[in-house]
Amino acid sequence: MQVQNLASSDHWDRVKTELRNELGEDIFSNWFGRVKHEETVGDSVRLSVPTRFLKNWIQNNYEKKLIGLWKRELDDINRVELTVRGALRPRQISPAQPPKAITARRISGRSAPFDIAPQFGSSASSATIPCLADTGEEAAAEFLSGAALNPKLTFDAFAEGASNSLACAAIRQMAAGHEGTLGMLYMHSTTGIGKTHLLQAAATEARKAGRRVAYLSAEFFMYHLVPALRTPAFPVLRQAMKSIDLLLVDDLQFLHGKQAHEEFGKTLEMLMEAPKQIIMAADRAPEELGTLSTKVMQRIQTGEVVSIQSTDYALRHEILRKRIASARRTHPAFTVPDEVADYIARYVISSARDLEGALNRLFAHNQLTKQPVTMNLAEKTLHDLVRIGEPRSIKVEEIQQVVCKHFSVTKADLLSSCRARTLVRPRQIAMYIAKVVTGRSLPEIGRRFGNRDHTTVLHAVRKIEDMVTKDETLAQEVELLKRLINT
Structure with missing residues (x-):
């Protein structure tokens, strides 16, 4: 056996x-x-x-x-x-001791959010249910354990660069629980840039420091936490929620459906009842989710909103260096020539996830065939990942961020209805560049700029087109912005 x-x-x-x-x-x-x-x-x-x-x-x-x-x-x-594993056996109840029961009203201080059938001879008007203490303890333990963590996703394994340094520094401080750190951090970026890595690293580090942590993916939230809130476990679970020091919510954009968002809002409000730290991550800015409640948005606005930009060459090279070093700890014979690492860092630009995928392919080929990693092998194996001479897909949000930084204005100002000259020109330039480099329609660009009409975007495009033919300084400035966006 x-x-x-x-x-x-x-x-x-x-x-x-x-x-x-x-x-x-x-x-x-x-x-x-x-x-x-x-x-x-x-x-x-x-x-x-x-x-x-x-x-x-x-x-x-x-x-x-x-x-x-x-x-x-x-x-x-x-x-x-x-x-x-370790499932609790049902408690033996003495005949002289009737089962402890609670009424539906006691579950949440209002009518219970589920139907309760009469039990133990009680009438329908005074329906009671057994006190499911074991279920409540299990739900609380599950909430505190949260979604599974990948032990490889640590701060030491995270490659830090110019595009993510602010987010990394803030999250490190919050994980450590230093006095005076942020109470709320909202982090957003395109997929595959490192949000999940940072959240899981924070969860691991905070637990090492003895803090009570709940790491919830959107999937875990919808299929674990929300159902538990509708059961008799609610009081125990609520106490567990109040006890945590750090809440981390990943992939917020996947919280779909009106009910899920309402439950998330209620959950967040419960967590706000005591001093707590919350880190949330999504693939877009909070105002672009469009489904967060007013209270949740207000809570986010009291904290810090951090955008992680796309990886540059230096960061991609650092990511590869760390991943190669990690692979060599278990397979010392595995080597990647400098020219191959340079090739991958320069041309596999979609995301950090694709970088790891590229390296995994080379590693698998090396282990299966025992052939060394060479440039010839890299070019053959990674042809579908490289982007040589191909323009990368640029988002309107990236354009807005670069323009805002260049002109020292906020994104809220850029999207506002304010007609001040200091805002009108950056707004028109951003619309013009969005039309030139993204190929998006005028109505779509208008929606991304505070729901403006397409005629407003058309006017901006024509205005800048005319001005750059007459103003060499402005033309150079627009070209500089395009280069910064494409970096």
């Missing part, structure tokens, strides 16, 4: 690899990061998870996939059984 289970552990490692490849690292970490293989007996595989919710979710959504992947490893597997 021991030999079989040792072999099955190898099978489980391969099953996990397939799951990670099919689902992606984020989804895999959320749902399978804490799953353990317990044993394989006959035609059945037994896996364990830390919470009942995780067990139910995997059974409902991934059971068939798990069985299919296991059958690839062992033909006779027909069943995957999920158990909860």
Whole structure:
């Protein structure tokens, strides 16, 4: 039996690899990061998870996939059984001691948000339910443990550069809990730039310092926390929420649906009842989400909003250096010539995620074929990732940020209706550049500039077009801005 289970552990490692490849690292970490293989007996595989919710979710959504992947490893597997590690046994209740009960009214101080059927002989008008203390404790423990963390995503492994230094410094201070640090930080950038890495690094560092931390991905929030708020676990869970020192919410843009946003607003308001630190991350600025409540927006505005810019060459080179050093710790023979690292840093420019993907391809090829990494290999293997001579996709937000910095105005001023000369010219230049370099329609550009009419954008474009033909200084200034945007 021991030999079989040792072999099955190898099978489980391969099953996990397939799951990670099919689902992606984020989804895999959320749902399978804490799953353990317990044993394989006959035609059945037994896996364990830390919470009942995780067990139910995997059974409902991934059971068939798990069985299919296991059958690839062992033909006779027909069943995957999920158990909860350390599950509490039901309490034995003495006949002389009736079950402790609470009324629906006590759950939240108002009518319960769910239907309660009469139990234990009570009438419908005074419906009660058993006090599910174990369920409440489990929900609280699950909230505090949060979504699974990737142990590789630490501050030491994070490559810091000009584009992310402000966000990195602020988050490091908040994780350490230094006195006088920010209470709220909202971080936004395009995907694959490092937001999740920073949040998970902060969660790990804060826990090491003995702080109570909750790291919630949007998926975890919607499928773990919101359902728990509608159960008898609510009072215990609310106390747990009040007790945390640092809340981290990732991928805020994925909180879809009116109900999810209402629940998020209520949750955030609960966390605001005591001094707390909150870090949130999304792929766009808070005002562009369009679904945050007034109270949530006010809370965000009391803190700091930080934008992480696209990686430049120096930062891409530093990311590669750290990833190569990490790979060499376990595979000392793996080397990447300087010219190959330079090639990747210069031409794989979409995101930090693509940089890692490029390096992973070279590493896999090296390990499978035992051939050294060369320029010829890099050019053949990475042809679909490189962007030689191709203009990268530029967002209107990037243009606005560069123009605001150049003219020393705020984005709020740029999008406002103010007609001051000091704002009109930067606004017109930003609209003109947006039309020239993004190819977006006039109505779409107008929406990105405070919901202006397309005729306003057209007037700005024609105005700047005319001015740059007559004013050499302005023409040079506009070209400089274009170069800064394309950097």
